[in-house]
Amino acid sequence: MGLFDKLFDKKECVICGKELGLLGKRKLEDGHMCKQCAEKLSPFITDRRGSTAEEIRQHLAYREDNLARVPNFHPSRSFGFGSSKLHFDGQQNCFILTSGSNWRSGNPDIVAIQQVTSCDIDVSEHRRELYQTDAEGRRESYSPPRYELSYSFHIRLHIDSPYFDEMYFELSGSDRPNSRDCKEYFDLMFEAQTLQATLMPQVYSMPEPPKVDASQALGDLFRAAAAAVGDAARNAPRPSKAPAPTPRPAEEERLSPRPRSGEDRFAPKSSGRPAPRPGEGPKAPKPREL
Numbered sequence: 001m002g003l004f005d006k007l008f009d010k011k012e013c014v015i016c017g018k019e020l021g022l023l024g025k026r027k028l029e030d031g032h033m034c035k036q037c038a039e040k041l042s043p044f045i046t047d048r049r050g051s052t053a054e055e056i057r058q059h060l061a062y063r064e065d066n067l068a069r070v071p072n073f074h075p076s077r078s079f080g081f082g083s084s085k086l087h088f089d090g091q092q093n094c095f096i097l098t099s100g101s102n103w104r105s106g107n108p109d110i111v112a113i114q115q116v117t118s119c120d121i122d123v124s125e126h127r128r129e130l131y132q133t134d135a136e137g138r139r140e141s142y143s144p145p146r147y148e149l150s151y152s153f154h155i156r157l158h159i160d161s162p163y164f165d166e167m168y169f170e171l172s173g174s175d176r177p178n179s180r181d182c183k184e185y186f187d188l189m190f191e192a193q194t195l196q197a198t199l200m201p202q203v204y205s206m207p208e209p210p211k212v213d214a215s216q217a218l219g220d221l222f223r224a225a226a227a228a229v230g231d232a233a234r235n236a237p238r239p240s241k242a243p244a245p246t247p248r249p250a251e252e253e254r255l256s257p258r259p260r261s262g263e264d265r266f267a268p269k270s271s272g273r274p275a276p277r278p279g280e281g282p283k284a285p286k287p288r289e290l
């Protein structure tokens with residue numbers, strides 16, 4: 001056998017036996033598989049390269065069973081405002097996570113809620129600096145620097161399955177909230193907590209719908225009205241009022257504006273959210289066994 005033969009040593013897919021070309025083959029622990037077989041794997045597979053041919057065969061058998069169950073999956077509720085959606089079937093208490101709108105033509109992994117060992121909300125703050133231009137049209141930082149904030153919501157699920165152990169996706173869409181104290185943020189947190197209670201009802205209770213802060217809403221209304229009226233509003237005579245008494249030092253604390261309740265709204269509560277009971281709560285993902 002010459003060098004040429006060695007270079008183009010024929011290899012076969014350990015799953016289907018098809019001859020493998022130089023390109024498109026996928027490495028396994030003990031051989032290679034073809035592209036077509038690899039496409040049948042779950043997108044959530046934990047460690048394909050470290051899997052043996054026998055483990056992959058079991059995985060593919062599971063995928064065949066899953067495919068047969070897809071026509072009977074009927075979502076009653078969907079979560080997610082971006083490209084990823086978690087569809088929940090309330091009759092069968094199972095769900096799929098998919099980024100395709102036409103998921104029925106695929107083979108989305110159907111996961112029973114009993115397999116969910118943890119469901120965490122991951123809120124991240126993103127900061128983008130805003131710039132001004134100087135006299136020569138050059139971009140420069142404001143002093144002090146100014147930032148535009150946005151908040152993304154991700155969900156991390158740990159799954160007790162021999163075939164994969166984690167699912168992670170963004171719940172928020174491209175229109176991310178720009179403050180921790182706005183309706184969009186509260187709505188997303190409500191959605192995330194509803195998802196937690198849906199997937200892990202033994203750990204999480206359904207959240208209270210976000211309340212509209214009446215004083216805040218009224219304040220927004222007044223600010224909007226004032227902006228619309230513009231200068232006229234500023235020049236209008238102020239309503240005459242009796243001068244407010246000067247607060248004595250002891251009263252200053254009480255008279256200062258109270259902190260907004262928004263920051264604390266989602267702090268963990270001791271009531272309403274029963275702590276996980278032993279053996280039921282989130283646990284570390286189990287080592288993979290096939």
Ligand SMILES: [Zn+2]
Nearest residue numbers: 013016034037
């Ligand atoms: Zn193959």
